[in-house]
Amino acid sequence: MRSHPADYEMVSPGSLEAVLRLMNEDPGRWLPVAGATEVMVMFSAGKLGARRLVNLWGLSELREIREDAESLTLGGGCTFGQIRGNPAVLRHFPSLAQAASWTGSIANQNRATIAGNIANASPAADSPPALLAYDAELELVSARGRRCIPYRDFHLGYKRTALDQAELIRAVILKKHFDGYFSYGRKTGARNAQAISKVCMAGVGRMRGGKVDDVRIGMGAVAPTPLRLSGVEVLIRGEAVDDSRIRAARKALDAAIAPIDDIRSVAEYRRFVAGNLLEEFLRGLAASGEALLVVLARWNALPEMEAAEEILPCCGSQRWSQALVRMRPFVSAEELSVASDRVWWNLGHDDWEEAFRSHPRIGERKAPTAATKQSAVWSRQEQDGVYAQDAQILAEMVRRNEEYEARFGRVFLVCATGKSAAEMPGILRSRLGNDAEVELREAAEQQRQITQLRLRKWLGA
Numbered sequence: 001m002r003s004h005p006a007d008y009e010m011v012s013p014g015s016l017e018a019v020l021r022l023m024n025e026d027p028g029r030w031l032p033v034a035g036a037t038e039v040m041v042m043f044s045a046g047k048l049g050a051r052r053l054v055n056l057w058g059l060s061e062l063r064e065i066r067e068d069a070e071s072l073t074l075g076g077g078c079t080f081g082q083i084r085g086n087p088a089v090l091r092h093f094p095s096l097a098q099a100a101s102w103t104g105s106i107a108n109q110n111r112a113t114i115a116g117n118i119a120n121a122s123p124a125a126d127s128p129p130a131l132l133a134y135d136a137e138l139e140l141v142s143a144r145g146r147r148c149i150p151y152r153d154f155h156l157g158y159k160r161t162a163l164d165q166a167e168l169i170r171a172v173i174l175k176k177h178f179d180g181y182f183s184y185g186r187k188t189g190a191r192n193a194q195a196i197s198k199v200c201m202a203g204v205g206r207m208r209g210g211k212v213d214d215v216r217i218g219m220g221a222v223a224p225t226p227l228r229l230s231g232v233e234v235l236i237r238g239e240a241v242d243d244s245r246i247r248a249a250r251k252a253l254d255a256a257i258a259p260i261d262d263i264r265s266v267a268e269y270r271r272f273v274a275g276n277l278l279e280e281f282l283r284g285l286a287a288s289g290e291a292l293l294v295v296l297a298r299w300n301a302l303p304e305m306e307a308a309e310e311i312l313p314c315c316g317s318q319r320w321s322q323a324l325v326r327m328r329p330f331v332s333a334e335e336l337s338v339a340s341d342r343v344w345w346n347l348g349h350d351d352w353e354e355a356f357r358s359h360p361r362i363g364e365r366k367a368p369t370a371a372t373k374q375s376a377v378w379s380r381q382e383q384d385g386v387y388a389q390d391a392q393i394l395a396e397m398v399r400r401n402e403e404y405e406a407r408f409g410r411v412f413l414v415c416a417t418g419k420s421a422a423e424m425p426g427i428l429r430s431r432l433g434n435d436a437e438v439e440l441r442e443a444a445e446q447q448r449q450i451t452q453l454r455l456r457k458w459l460g461a
């Protein structure tokens, strides 16, 4: 039977502090409501037991996305719409961006929050496998204080969580440990949209010297809670991925999961699909390592001049490319990446400037000096989101570029991958406030990031 609104009371205290105070006065009596996409379904079905609801929607304290050098913090009230398009999520946690884009429909993503998805504790929810794979932490708050717990310790059993009655999920914290990792995500459902998963999975991993150096796997809809497949990971870590290892991994997975028959699928199908997803991930991971090793091995064997010429477009500084060539052979992408940073920070200012000149102005296509063909292609891809469509943004970008060049005597440089045209004037404005020394270091840091991304592209990782 449908519920009647008159039977319910809903309050909107307007700040996080006031919500927590209210929940603390009478623990367990107030049900927090964020996007209400779950709560409204319960209400409509006449199954919403709680009669007193406290509104979290629109609390600015829960909607922030903060990024620093080590981590990305997503406020619990961030919607999947916000998360799926966020440049930092896309860049550092692609499996989470992918999961956000699978949740319900676009309309649903505009209301559904990440904390609601987690707290609702459905084993079939879409974001948990990615959060497990990325070793997310949760920041929980109440009127009595705050605590952080690993997300993997949050689900205690079917629909049972570590959340106290007067506590809220304030934020999801993700450590940026996974740049350059192979990432995989897959949802199987009845349709591509508006379908709860029959099985979903996220996996991240990294190969080194033909073996799995690191791997983390999360799976949904195969047990009473979302699962981190630690036993499977142990079996794969440090090993080459071949047919017998894949068979062993599938067997370990089979023992770790306990799928059920329900309205969406049957246990037998879920078992079979879970094994297929795991295999697809492992084969992709192995292939990512092979492609990378083939490029590195070939480059290691090239004559010095050819090798320097080939790697030059990743950075643009001759001295950088020559130094790396002299440090060969490299056996892994990580070794090359660490060496690249070390060489870069030890170069002189002239070498930095040489690299900066190999980039076109932001929003334009031609570099101040003749860049290599490969560099021009990469610049175009990197600036894909930045080529301004809007005449007003374009005009401001041109004006700010000129101001920047007049002030610092060089082209404005920013790692544009994943950034939009609309963000550029703001970034330019804030960088124009730097003094010359700070700005030079900032431009060098941006170039370092560009180089790292290009090295991975070059290796095919």
Ligand SMILES: Cc1cc2nc3c(=O)[nH]c(=O)nc-3n(C[C@H](O)[C@H](O)[C@H](O)COP(=O)(O)OP(=O)(O)OC[C@H]3O[C@@H](n4cnc5c(N)ncnc54)[C@H](O)[C@@H]3O)c2cc1C
Residues within 6 Å of the ligand: 031, 032, 033, 034, 035, 036, 037, 038, 039, 040, 041, 056, 076, 077, 102, 103, 104, 105, 108, 111, 112, 113, 114, 115, 116, 117, 118, 119, 120, 124, 125, 126, 127, 167, 168, 169, 170, 194, 195, 196, 197
């Ligand atoms: C049509 C439709 C399609 C859907 N498709 C999918 C799908 O494909 N994949 C998927 O994973 N989900 C899907 N969902 C489920 C739902 O949209 C998500 O679980 C959503 O993320 C819930 O967030 P919310 O903000 O709407 O939560 P609400 O409905 O507001 O709350 C859900 C639960 O979380 C609690 N809660 C909310 N915020 C907090 C907080 N900050 N701290 C502590 N507890 C909190 C509430 O008390 C409540 O128990 C779908 C739902 C609908 C209606």
